[in-house]
Amino acid sequence: MELGKVIGSVWATKKNEKLNGNKLMVVQLMDAxxxxxxxxxxxxxxxxxxxxxxxxxxxxxxxxxxxxxxGSPVDAAIVGIVDSVVVEEHE
Known part of the structure; x- marks a missing residue:
């Protein structure tokens, strides 16, 4: 799993029928x-x-x-909306 922030959406009037009903979102990957x-x-x-x-x-x-x-032709899926991230700093 990776963390990201949704920064936009993609509109496709023609796409594979297995993608119908799914929004396509642009996600900027983030670190912890x-x-x-x-x-x-x-x-x-x-x-x-x-x-x-x-x-x-x-x-x-x-x-x-x-x-x-x-068999949906996707390589990435949003599976959760994050409420908070807590990272303990280690030295």
Whole structure:
């Protein structure tokens, strides 16, 4: 799983029929200290996330498994909306 922040959405009028009913969101990946990275991912949203939400995403076969349609052509899926992140500092 990876942490990210939803920064936008993708509109596709033509897409694979197994993606119908799923929102496609643009997610900026973040580190555990809530610092934004430069990597962006388009992820299928299955939890109702919105722009500005911090989210958990899974990729690869875990993402395909998360969607209800078997064999969905996705590489990333939003599987949770994060309320808070607590990281203990170690020296």
């Amino acid at each position: 200290y809530n610092k934004a990275g430069s990597r962006l991912v388009v992820a299928a949203d299955i939890v109702g996330a919105g722009t500005g939400d911090q989210v958990l995403i899974v990729r690869g076969s875990s993402a395909r498994y998360a969607l209800s349609a078997a």
